[in-house]
Amino acid sequence: MKNYAIRMLRSGAAALAIAAFAGGAAPVQAQDAGSVKLGLVTFLSGPAAGPFGVPGRNGAEILIEALNAGKVPAPYNTVGLGGLKIETKIIDESGSAANVVSEYRNLVQRDQVDAIVGYVSSGNCLAVTPVAEELKALTVLFDCGTPRIFEEKPRKYVFRVTPHATQDNVAAARYVLAKKKNVTLYSGINQNYAWGQDSWRDFVGAMSVLAPKAKVDKELFPKLFAGEYGAEISTLLTSKSQVLHTSFYDGDLESFIYQQAARGLGKRMTILATTAESSMKRLGNKIPDGSIIGARGSNGPLARDTELNKWFVKVYTDRYGTAPTYPSYHMAQSIIGLKAAWEKAAKAKNDAKPTIDEVVAAFENLQFEAFGSTIKLAIGHGHQGIAEIAYGTYKFNKQKNEGEIVDVVRFPAECANPPADVNAEDWIKGGMKGAKCD
């Protein structure tokens, strides 16, 4: 009898726990007219959380706090979005495409957010875009790189102020050739997944347009998060390439840089790392002097020295003890872009809360001051941003014991991006016609 009672109690408790969970998922919050509800989606767990997800979240956290307090420098010194305070709901981007799409629907339909800013993974961006269109939900993709989002179909409710990945590699090729006019042979080491494959394809495409005589030697595609590159480094050491292109990031980049440092690969060829800015601080003197460093735009140490940028670096460093890296910039500029569009729409209505369609109309073809440069939503039918991009050369400063980027070259937005309505891939293949680089 006693056993039976215990068993009943136990299954009762389990059932209660389950019911509590199920019940908890149901409440639908009422929309508050006095605030704007913003859904934030970024990696909070898994391998992409450290390098992208968490810096992105931090950037959002600190910016939204300052916006709500009206403490961001001009022209963004109004409270929240058009005077309405921003309430945020943050969601992890991890999980399958099914999870990501379900959670997206939950944000829009259950939590009734006014807009969503998020997504690091290009796959997730591609998966949520049609859902955003179906639900007519204003969505600003903040960090994903694939140009396919606006090339597959024109979109109405989806925006991306962050330039797409094509410019990283086109500008990289331009920088290499500006600094090393006699490149005849180059190699690449990139992760074997969409990001690495696309980066390498764009780089080779741009090189073959700008320096038709330069040849590709080694094309290496180790698997994602391999972490051990002994064999690849041996292969590269046999190559006479002058330049090595890599789109590695975070852990993979750090392992590769450490492992090649021991074997002096950096002395044989110039390493061109398109995302190395985000790992620069941690790598210190392991990055060979003379390496070419990118930051996926004018971000971090490559940003222009504007008031807005100084403020952002200061508040971010004060709070988190480390300077913001490019994912923080990408997140912050996405929110600022949304704010600029929102306030433009609100202004047209005498500061009343605009509808989503009004914000969308104001957002299209918008131009606004971001942290490191000016962003123009010039391509993808006015939904995709382009901006100036900078590359520089790494130099380790022994006195200060930290790395510096010198010899910075800024390429105008139109120099590294396709003109409106031309596919990035076709543009490169067609000889990058219409690029304005002066």
Next chain:
Amino acid sequence: MLSRANLIGAVLFLAAGIIGFFLPPWLVSLLTIAFANALVVLGLIILWRAGLVPFGQALYYCSGAYTVALLARWAGVSDAFVLLIAGGLVAGIVAFLTGFLLARYREIFFAMLSLAMSMILYGVLVKTETLGSTDGFGVDPPHFLGYAPHGDALGFALYWFVLVVCAISALVIGVYFKSVAGALAVPIRDNEIRVEFLGISVTRLIHMKLVIAGTLAGVGGALAAMTIGHVDPNMSYWTTSGGFVFVTILAGAGSVAAAFVGSLVFEIVRSFAFAVLPGFWQMTLGIVLLLTILFLPEGLGSLATRFRRRKPDTKPVATS
């Protein structure tokens, strides 16, 4: 044929369908995915009863999903029924072929070999740049025999479609469990040699189970692809398989109903954890699984069976 269990099942599915009209669209979409995944879990239960735990069921799930996506993209097929059958068929064929190898292995060897198979597909998809590599590609919304709904109507149409497929699968698998081939699962798990001595080929029986489970996974994958509107190689990654095994442990292998209960509870708990504890959703899922193993070692499905078994005890046993 119309047993009590089948009748209850039919009523429950009908109720789920009707309730759908009163639920908000986000919940309908969540339930649609949960039911689609339940089919994969149902397949796992078939194998589980025979003592087999595959860590590569994502192979068939992904095959079904990619079949749908490729047919929609390149052959212009948009009818949900055609897509569903094609997805199930392709996955079934893949399961039939891999079955020649897999049916000979048991325990950890079976688990690892099945995992390896699914990772081969993953590797191939990741290397295929024309299919978008790891980014995958989109699937346009399906039509239903000429009916082409949009927005919330599409959500309901898919929900009903998935429910009907689930109800049919549940009925068929219920019959299979009662058949000789289905009932032999437990003896196979307990003592394979004795089953062989009965004059039955265990390898062939397991091969058949693999094909049924694979087809179910393919159908689940096809439905998931239509519901999500996107496919990517992660559908074939071992963590996806691991997720299905997780739900199977949560559900228990006691009955057909367990697959549906387990999958629904899992999706709801996961979604709740995402909303309330964004940084700790994995831990929440882990705690739920641990509690289930501690207090309901036979899974959530055993709650229903307990309830059913207890009832007759209260009445005096009729003697004649």
